Amino acid sequence: MTRRAALATVLAGTAILGALLAAFAIGRYPIGPSDLALVLWAKATGTSHGLPPTVETVIFGVRGPRVLGALAIGAALAAAGAAYQSLFRNPLVSPDILGVSAGSAVGAVLGIFLSQPVVVIQALAFVGGLAAVALVYMVANAVRGHDPLLVLVLAGVVIGALGGAIIALVKYLADPYNQLPAITFWLLGSLAAATPGDVATAMPAVLIGLLPLFLLRWRINVLALGDEEARALGVEATVVRTVVIAAATLMTAAAVSIAGIVGWVGLLVPHLARLVAGPEFSRLLPTSVAFGSAFLLGVDTLARSLARIEIPLGVLTAFVGTPLFLWQLVVARRSWQ
Amino acid sequence: MTVHHARRRAVAALAGGLLSPRIAAQSLREIRDATGRRITLPAQVKRVYAAGPPASVLAFAVAPDKLIGWTTPFRDAERPFVATKYADLPTLGRLTGRGNTANVEVVLAARPDVIVDYGAVTPTFASLAERVQQQTGIPYVLLDGSFDRMAESIRAFGEIAGERARAADLARYAEETIGGITRRVASIARERRPRVYYGRGPRGLDTGLAGSINVESIERVGAVNVAAELGTGGLVQVSLEQVLRWDPDVIVTTDPNFNASVRRDPLWQGISAVKAGRIHLAPAVPFGWVDFPPSVNRLIGLHWLTRVLYPDVFAEDLRPKVRDYYVRFYHQAPTEAQLDALLAGVPR
Numbered sequence: 244m245t246r247r248a249a250l251a252t253v254l255a256g257t258a259i260l261g262a263l264l265a266a267f268a269i270g271r272y273p274i275g276p277s278d279l280a281l282v283l284w285a286k287a288t289g290t291s292h293g294l295p296p297t298v299e300t301v302i303f304g305v306r307g308p309r310v311l312g313a314l315a316i317g318a319a320l321a322a323a324g325a326a327y328q329s330l331f332r333n334p335l336v337s338p339d340i341l342g343v344s345a346g347s348a349v350g351a352v353l354g355i356f357l358s359q360p361v362v363v364i365q366a367l368a369f370v371g372g373l374a375a376v377a378l379v380y381m382v383a384n385a386v387r388g389h390d391p392l393l394v395l396v397l398a399g400v401v402i403g404a405l406g407g408a409i410i411a412l413v414k415y416l417a418d419p420y421n422q423l424p425a426i427t428f429w430l431l432g433s434l435a436a437a438t439p440g441d442v443a444t445a446m447p448a449v450l451i452g453l454l455p456l457f458l459l460r461w462r463i464n465v466l467a468l469g470d471e472e473a474r475a476l477g478v479e480a481t482v483v484r485t486v487v488i489a490a491a492t493l494m495t496a497a498a499v500s501i502a503g504i505v506g507w508v509g510l511l512v513p514h515l516a517r518l519v520a521g522p523e524f525s526r527l528l529p530t531s532v533a534f535g536s537a538f539l540l541g542v543d544t545l546a547r548s549l550a551r552i553e554i555p556l557g558v559l560t561a562f563v564g565t566p567l568f569l570w571q572l573v574v575a576r577r578s579w580q
Numbered sequence: 581m582t583v584h585h586a587r588r589r590a591v592a593a594l595a596g597g598l599l600s601p602r603i604a605a606q607s608l609r610e611i612r613d614a615t616g617r618r619i620t621l622p623a624q625v626k627r628v629y630a631a632g633p634p635a636s637v638l639a640f641a642v643a644p645d646k647l648i649g650w651t652t653p654f655r656d657a658e659r660p661f662v663a664t665k666y667a668d669l670p671t672l673g674r675l676t677g678r679g680n681t682a683n684v685e686v687v688l689a690a691r692p693d694v695i696v697d698y699g700a701v702t703p704t705f706a707s708l709a710e711r712v713q714q715q716t717g718i719p720y721v722l723l724d725g726s727f728d729r730m731a732e733s734i735r736a737f738g739e740i741a742g743e744r745a746r747a748a749d750l751a752r753y754a755e756e757t758i759g760g761i762t763r764r765v766a767s768i769a770r771e772r773r774p775r776v777y778y779g780r781g782p783r784g785l786d787t788g789l790a791g792s793i794n795v796e797s798i799e800r801v802g803a804v805n806v807a808a809e810l811g812t813g814g815l816v817q818v819s820l821e822q823v824l825r826w827d828p829d830v831i832v833t834t835d836p837n838f839n840a841s842v843r844r845d846p847l848w849q850g851i852s853a854v855k856a857g858r859i860h861l862a863p864a865v866p867f868g869w870v871d872f873p874p875s876v877n878r879l880i881g882l883h884w885l886t887r888v889l890y891p892d893v894f895a896e897d898l899r900p901k902v903r904d905y906y907v908r909f910y911h912q913a914p915t916e917a918q919l920d921a922l923l924a925g926v927p928r
Binding site: 270271272273295296297300301304305306309355358359360361364418419420421424425428433435436438547551552553555 | 789810835
């Protein structure tokens, strides 16, 4: 392990630990550090803590899932972003480049429009994300004789725009008093309502998506050299690309279906990670995962503590992300040259 | 609002050049709307276009036979509560403020004598009304949609539509309902007023801050809106942690999905309102009872809210009140089965 990678690991570990401690100690329901320790100890040893049951509900039912959800979603978006930036050999790519967010949003917005319960809204969001990317992939496969990456990105942009139009149409037709606010809130993204069930469903999808990225880390590296070079080195670009797209889509769709649209993480965090770990994907991936988790956990903690009402997560990631991104642009000119 | 019956030939001659010949041929009158704009109306208004859902409900209550269409189509659950001849009126779309869905040509083709909007009377809405009036040549009247002005606006609409008798009856109903409830609630001690959480959205985690139009009815009946401590404003998101901390005595919601899930969800079970089973889904057919559209439909919601929030003080049966209200305002008595459905969540 190089010094740089060691530094990255230590940095990321510290960041996550700090964010975790802060996240569990902060919230609208007042729980002191000693009460928190008491409840955790009681849970671990199976004894009684003697505090009101609501304290336990807050820790394990509300704050816990929210912390886990933020960690998982941050990791998913950052890993997907890092994989796409390597795959498309382009620093401006984020996980929604192939239309997954737009597809999920269409699914969720339709669910709200049809007054469905939350589980159905989430399921529609998940399926919508997968369907949009599948459509993009099929369109890109049908178009031959161009640069395959370019066609993929163009198809993603087009399907994304179509999704945007469908969302706008549904918003226009929605009941302005009940459905429109719900749609607007969903599109702004939030973990305010994350339940243990949400996390239990999203977590496996994120892990299943991370696994192939980890296993293919060397091949993804080679792919960044270009299709011809990769083939010369014995890596079949099309196969690797398909697997990476499928894995990233799975993770992002799972993330978006429980948190709504959370932008910036997938674009910004890989850049920050690259600053520390370098462009080599086998090191970039774990660092991105760690940074993404810490970043989203930190931002979500701000989202629920800065004001007395909830601040939409998607709004706050942009507010926090913009200065960070500009700062790293100034500092890190070298990383893409 | 002051209404002048100034059938001045001069105005008629002047307006004749701008408005359609049909109107110009009639005698005219001038009124002043809630924004202070002077508007020239035909003496006999026969066709009213309501520019938004609140105005639709007002127009339907006061002058159902002059309403020429709705802004949104009725849903299956709403339709049975409205007589077929009214429910089958065409959907013309809304023409109010942001998010128009109405095509101005469709509105023109429906030949309204007047366009009425009922809601906020800010300079924005006054200027929008002025623009539409200039574009279409149809007088556009704005009425004040606030709770305090409800009776006044009902009477003003009666003047416009030439339905003074029914408007007077409904305005009196509004005054008696609001006044009577305010008096009776005033006698309830502060500490006996429930702390209410108003949960909207599929997860029940959207709520209205103090002064928001969503919680106006709840505040009007003297209950404590727990979200008021966060400040004044509109609709916001809160976390479950926040709701647990508030620990409300009663939950009022408009969302059937949330109403069903909150009773089962283990995370909500620690809240006093859930433990006591005091979760109330506001009826919403044919128009919402507590929240939207903010129009005269909220009057019956006041009766309902006092019944569920102060069961000891407001112990009387809601059935005759609901029947009476529906006959007066919606022109059709609900069936016993419909009454059962509307009042399903009310403790006996």
